[in-house]
Amino acid sequence: VIWMTQSPSLLSASTGDRVTISCRMSQGISSYLAWYQQKPGKAPELLIYAASTLQSGVPSRFSGSGSGTDFTLTISCLQSEDFATYYCQQYYSFPPLFGQGTKVEIK
């Protein structure tokens, strides 16, 4: 099993801020990492796959980086609609575990 540590669990920020979320793996996964956004009462939505590829329709203020064991999701200029919970997920091997989640709240 590949374990992951996602941090922080809670991030307080203001509109316009640049925010970063980290995901660290217990072993290397190349670039088999995805990031999802989930809003309350809604299903998750894919933001980034292959560590850094933006899913179609996702705003360019979202970006992903990293490979191997350390990954980062960056929101360059936080918008009101970005306040949500974010999850990383490895899909290098079964089970494809999710990170614990990072809630981005209004400061």
Place this chain on the structure above:
Amino acid sequence: EVQLLESGGGLVQPGGSLRLSCAASGFTFSSYAMSWVRQAPGKGLEWVSAISGSGGSTYYADSVKGRFTISRDNSKNTLYLQMNSLRAEDTAVYYCAKSMGSLEDLDAFDIWGQGTMVTVSS
């Protein structure tokens, strides 16, 4: 439009059974692996089970192995999750999710259903 629609959730007693369904539309269902992912109230996402496009390969989380069975009917574009010996800790919203790529059993999930709630309680 690519769409997944779950059904079959509800209230069930501990030890009981339930079958979830996920109707797919807007894509070639048989070409893609599918998964079930659940989310307990106020908690994070937990992958539950996956099945290859052909249905020939299945995968389970340790927490449900031996109790849950994933299957698919490609002629009906429908994914299933048979849940037996249900426990209180199985209480969650259950989502079906489509894998992105058509060649791999494991990939990012690009399409999600709206979810169906399963409550296990006496």
